[in-house]
Amino acid sequence: MSLTPQLVLFEEDHKKLVAVSERLTHDANAKAVFLIDRNGQLVTEAGELKGIDTTSLSSLVAGNVAATTGLAKVIGEPDFPIHFHQGERDNVHITLVAQRIIMVVIFDDRSSLGLVRLRVKKAGQKLSQIFDEIFKRAESDDGADSPFAEISEDDIDNLFSD
Amino acid sequence: MAFINYSAREINCKLVYYGPGLCGKTTNLKYIxxxxxxxxxxxxxxxxTETERTLFFDFLPLSLGEIRGFKTRFHLYTVPGQVFYDASRKLILKGVDGVVFVADSQEERYEANIESLDNLRGNLREQGYHIDKIPWVLQYNKRDLPNSIPVEELREALNPTGKILDFEASAQTGTGVFETLKALAKLVLTELKRGNK
Structure with missing residues (x-):
């Protein structure tokens, strides 16, 4: 149906991604780290901001990245791979990883932009490797082990029988 | 392109409401x-915008329940309908799993519907999708207005083969809103079942 394969995340992928995100949160002195796919779906979260509305955050970050990527193309750039929003208390650092994933780091004055940039670079390389494996697997996968392969029409109908 | 998360036991799908300016896309989402x-x-x-016209998108996350232990979550988006926001529409269509095309039944919006559906077709094509290959449904909105034209006329222009599921609606009062959404959600899940990526 689409040019890019479905993103399928297994337990072990999730663990690896959370481990890198938690390490980054610690090393960068950040409040939180989120990995979001470019379509606005939250992949993982780490840090102290777990109570916030991550669904809204993910959708808005993806919209923001989509709009700035569109803007980049208008002025002849392929992309703006790094975005930084400075607030009164909290700041947001956004980077693209493995083309399809957005890494969001939220930090305050316990950290600095320089430190975040440094740590993000290192974590980004590790995350790229993990996501490359996930995407490679998705491309070679024929969808046979999708949880939806075995569902019946009745299962779908039951969802709507209110 | 759905996101299947085994760790959270979730399936996430993206549905987009498309259609000409002021056809009622945002009103659909508000009612839902x-x-x-x-x-x-x-x-x-x-x-x-300040005048409450959609500038970039509306977004509404919904959970529909569980299928075989997996939570089904749908992310509903609208596009800005005004012609000059085409760049934004293209961005929002990325990664779409299904589309509701909301047509405005008023006589004076007849051409705008056709133009917008052509625009949808073109924008999907640019991203490598073909409209016949993705799940989509049609909604003839504003059926309650006195200047709405017969459904047959709209169908002839927008759904000439009759292959696309279509629904009469009035998003203001809610008539047909959930029927449209459920039909699309079902098509998207059926597509996932087929494993057609």
């Missing part, structure tokens, strides 16, 4: 938001 129980919905976000 108002009538959905608190635990099944997230916050509705509207990125709109």
């Amino acid at each position: 938001y108002e009538k959905t129980a608190g635990e099944a919905k997230g916050k509705m976000i509207s990125l709109a």
Whole structure:
């Protein structure tokens, strides 16, 4: 149906991604780290901001990245791979990883932009490797082990029988 | 392109409401938001102009329930309908799993519907999708207005083969809103079942 394969995340992928995100949160002195796919779906979260509305955050970050990527193309750039929003208390650092994933780091004055940039670079390389494996697997996968392969029409109908 | 998360046991799908300016895309989402129980919905976000015209998108996350232990979550988006926001429409269509095309039944919007559907076709094609290959449904909105033209006329212009599921609606009063959404959600899940990527 689409040019890019479905993103399928297994337990072990999730663990690896959370481990890198938690390490980054610690090393960068950040409040939180989120990995979001470019379509606005939250992949993982780490840090102290777990109570916030991550669904809204993910959708808005993806919209923001989509709009700035569109803007980049208008002025002849392929992309703006790094975005930084400075607030009164909290700041947001956004980077693209493995083309399809957005890494969001939220930090305050316990950290600095320089430190975040440094740590993000290192974590980004590790995350790229993990996501490359996930995407490679998705491309070679024929969808046979999708949880939806075995569902019946009745299962779908039951969802709507209110 | 759905996101299947085994760790959270979730399936996430992206549905987009498309159609000409002022056809009622945002009104569809507002009605769904108002009538959905608190635990099944997230916050509705509207990125709109000062005059409440959609500038970038509206967003509403919905949970429909579980299938075989997997939570099904749908992210509903609208596009800005005004012709000059085409760049934004293209961005929002990325990664789409299904489309509701909302047509405005008023006589004076007949051409605008056809133009907008052509625009949808073109924008999907640019991203490598073919409209015949993705799940989509049609909604003939504003059926309650006195200047609405017969459904047959709209169908002839927008759904000439009759292969696309279509629904009469009035998003203001809610008629047909959930029928449209459920039909599309079902098509998207059936597509996932087929494993057609």
